[in-house]
Amino acid sequence: MALPFFYSEDIKTNSTQFILNVDTSKHVAQVLRMQIGEQLQLTDGKGNLYIAEIIDDNRKKCVVKILSCPNQPKGEKKITIAVSLVKNSTRFEWLLEKATEIGVSEIIPLLCSRTEKQHFRHDRMKSILISAMLQSQQSWLPKMHEPIKFSTFVQQPFEGQQFIAHCEDEKPRNELTTYQPFKVATILIGPEGDFSVDEIALALNNNFKPVVLGETRLRTETAAVVAATILSML
DSSP states (O other): OOOOEEEOTTOOTTOSEEEOOHHHHHIIIIISOOOTTOEEEEEOSBSBEEEEEEEEOOSSSOEEEEEEOOBOOOOSOEEEEEEEOOSOHHHHHHHHHHHHHHTOSEEEEEEOTTOOOOOOOHHHHHHHHHHHHHHTTOSBOOEEOOOEEHHHHHTSOOOSEEEEEOOOTTSOOEEGGGSOOOSEEEEEEOOTTOOOHHHHHHHHHTTOEEEEOSSSOOOHHHHHHHHHHHHHHO
């Protein structure tokens, strides 16, 4: 049976002991009823996976002893999903969860001309990423950026492959699945109603390749998950 898995960004790599925060301490000692001598796993979201043993099962300040720290290397691919915020925040949270499970490296919320909702609770979204990372037994937390205007984002320098998924039938597009394997890629996913013609033109002028994700029109959050899945498997 796998050891219980927790997150703390404050662990120092040379630590021999560590005090869990109040919420984690409560979960360990009160919810799971773990006791002195039992072991658990901790990650800082930066590839470090700590195996630790409880030496003080205090419900507010549980103390663990670090037994080992095997580092988990990053995946060979770096996938960045730049996706418009959507009106229904629950759908965006679902996207964050699935993108984390798939292994996306970075997520950039976009503010496009047709983006309906621009409010963004960064702390709430980060907690979704952490939960998904732990659930999928990973030790790399995707980097979550603050929302950025579409025009600002696409005109910055990029590394690796650049794609834009859009629905304009008049403009030629290739299936994303037809591209060759890569190590670094960024894909743009538009809002409900798609990118504007001007936004598509701006992306193309900045070396983004137009792609389609399948034969049906997808919701924003579905398109982002499909794109992440395809890119992770190329």
